[in-house]
Amino acid sequence: MSSTVRRAGLAVAAAALVLAGAAYGVTRSTVANAATQLTGTQLVADMGAGWNLGNQLEASVNSVPGETAWGNPVITQALIDRVKASGFKTIRIPVSYLGKIGAGPNYTVDAAWLNRIQEVVNYAYNSGLYVLINMHGDGFKSVNGSWLICDASDQTTVKAKYQKVWQQVATKFAGYNDHLIFESMNEEFDGQYGNPTQPCYSNIVSYNQIFVDTVRRTGGTNASRWLLIPGWNTNIEYTTGNYGFSLPTDTYRASSIPSGEQRLMISVHYYDPWDFTGQEDGNITQWGAAATNPAKKSTWGQEDYLDQTMKKMRDTFVAKGYPFFVGEYGAIDKTSADPANNTYRANFAKAVVSTAKKYGGATAYWDNGYNGQYGFGLFNRSSNTVTQQGIITAVITAAGGTSTSSPPVSPSPSRTSSSPSPSSSGPGGTGACRIVNAVSAWNTGLTNNITITNAGSTAINGWQLVFTLPSGQTITGGWSATYSPASGTVTATNVSYNGSLPAGGSTTIGYQATHTGNAAAPTGFKLNGASCS
Incomplete structure (x- = not known):
């Protein structure tokens, strides 16, 4: 998701915040135990339901990343424990580097920032969860200090910097098993919505190749680690269609990987239809076959469109051994305009997860930590409590996990305010x-x-x-x-x-x-x- 959209709705304006810049130390040890290498099909099944940490390590003020910069509290082990207890098995952690990168030619990443990234990764990794980390806000033109710009004039410098940063990150995590996955970048494009342009797409393809070569050459588990590769703006049509995407070669991967297996995944996002999922108004609040008011339902992007779109991923990539990962999806809270909106948000989430699973993909819900009007939040990050159990239940059960309740399938009053049903009969006898x-x-x-x-x-x-x-x-x-x-x-x-x-x-x-x-x-x-x- 673009940083402009992602930041909208946060209760505290980023411009008014002062970055808490203290250095962070690692408090949990790295787990480097060996894990059985999984095929693409096995990996997707094992990743189960995924959740995004959102903006926390992506947020920045004046090109300096900081986890509280956009209004969220400091990340804690308790938050990650709560996410895991809710049934999630995978956590995606978006990361920005920006002003934490030193001058060339070494482009040294600030050690304290790398240590804090590692500490947050350990919160999830040491709990047995899958973890994905990427390079996130560095490619957004709207972010102060962004530099991974595919239509910048000096691509030699861009590519050298990109290579050096990933070399340092990959080296930091070389001992982690394959529960850690690297994602090369996020929603990389020229900032103009519409068909991809050249040579910008060619540069994106080049970045992916640099990423794969750099990570593999750092050795350790990185030589066989699963790597996540996006196309133009992580858009499914522009990744599967004839617009310029091509997979990187995996020349330097470990010789122990069977020749018939891949270690590359395809990264995409899904927010269709946008007038339901992200447009900040109260006009389109319903989605799917259970919708009761046609005036509140988008004219496109329903179950049939979702199915056709995910099928393209199977036909283009999964059929060739490359699983895919919907690294972001979700719908903002419009209950202020329609009290039944959470029902449709849950139905949408359930459909995305189940359809991606049907066609060979795993998913991670986008949670920006903001609860309330136009927020994506599923948890309160200050109290580490659940705020959207219905959506969580829909996600977990659709992924094949065990949830605490059944997902909503039709409009109903808010469950948190429902009155209990009267008791007419009870169990009889001790042990009943x-x-x-x-x-x-x-x-x-x-x-x-x-x-x-x-x-x-x-x-x-x-x-x-x-x-x-x-x-x-x-x-x-x-x-x-x-x-x-x-x-x-x-x-x-x-x-x-x-x-x-x-x-x-x-x-x-x-x-x-x-x-x-x-x-x-x-x-x-x-x-x-x-x-x-």
């Missing part, structure tokens, strides 16, 4: 309900997903689950139920979509909590008054 806790804890916080199973012989229509939190724990946010009070003996009450539990049926609810050292699971579960096993 079963509980499974799944606690994920960090320094002073935790998440717990609770699976409730009706082990009785009759259906439950409306339920309340009572349990006791360990001392020192306080619930700060929850999903798929309402919780009261926040500590001590808590009552979780069903919401509108999960109040009915047939005999043998299950539902999963969850919450995030703080703790003072005891991150144990709650105890004493009772469902509608009956003790659970």
Whole structure:
């Protein structure tokens, strides 16, 4: 996504912010354990659902990158833990270098900045997630200090600088296994929307070749690492069509890679139709077959268009052994204009993920950290809590993962404000309900997903689950139920979509909590008054 669009909607204007420029140190060790090399098909399946860290390491003021420069808080391990606990298996981390690059001919990248990038990568990598890092804002003409410009006159200097920066980044991470993927650049084009121009596209192709050669020659795992290659503006049509894209040769890859396998992926983004996904007005708020108001639905870019577009990626690349990665997709929040908008945002996300998966691709949702009108946020990065569980559920389940609730498929009131269904029957007898806790804890916080199973012989229509939190724990946010009070003996009450539990049926609810050292699971579960096993 372009920096202009990405920055729009952030609560604090970048021009008014002062860059927090302190040097960062590495606090977590690098994991360099070997990992089994996967084929393209296996890799895409294993990457599962992906999420973007967004602007954090891309943001800049006066050409100096800084993670708080556009209004987001400092990145923490707790945030990444929360993202993982929500079911995501891959995190894309956009990175800008800009003024952190020294003068030629060495173009030395500031060591403190490289260390901070490594520290953030480690948050995810050491947790077992796939991580993608790229060169992001350096190619946007709208960004002060940008230099990776495909129609700049001095391409010799541009290419030398590009090569030196990637050499340093690749060397920094040479010992990481193939859960780390490098992406050469982001949305690189001449800044003019329309058909690609030459020789600008030729220079983009050259950048990709320099990237592949440079990374491979640094050795270590880089010789066989999966590398992500974009075409013109990461646009699917301009990458699959006859506009000038060509794959780089992979001359220097490790000899251990079977000759019939690739180690290159194709990078694309998907924001069609833009009047629904990104245009900041309240006119087009619905998408897909479930839309109820034609006046609020775009005239193009629906399920059939999505399918045709993703199929081009399969036919052009996947069929030849090159998987693809939709590194960005999503839709902004227009609930201020249409309360049902989140339903369609979730339906759109589900469709993108499932269609990409159908045709051999993986995906990463674009989250710019901003919640509210026109924001893409799925999480509150200050409290490390979920803000859009419906969209998360849609993404995780479409990717084949396990989610905490079912995605919306038709317009409905906001789940967080739904009233519980009345209870008409409950499980009878001790042991008529079963509980499974799944606690994920960090320094002073935790998440717990609770699976409730009706082990009785009759259906439950409306339920309340009572349990006791360990001392020192306080619930700060929850999903798929309402919780009261926040500590001590808590009552979780069903919401509108999960109040009915047939005999043998299950539902999963969850919450995030703080703790003072005891991150144990709650105890004493009772469902509608009956003790659970």
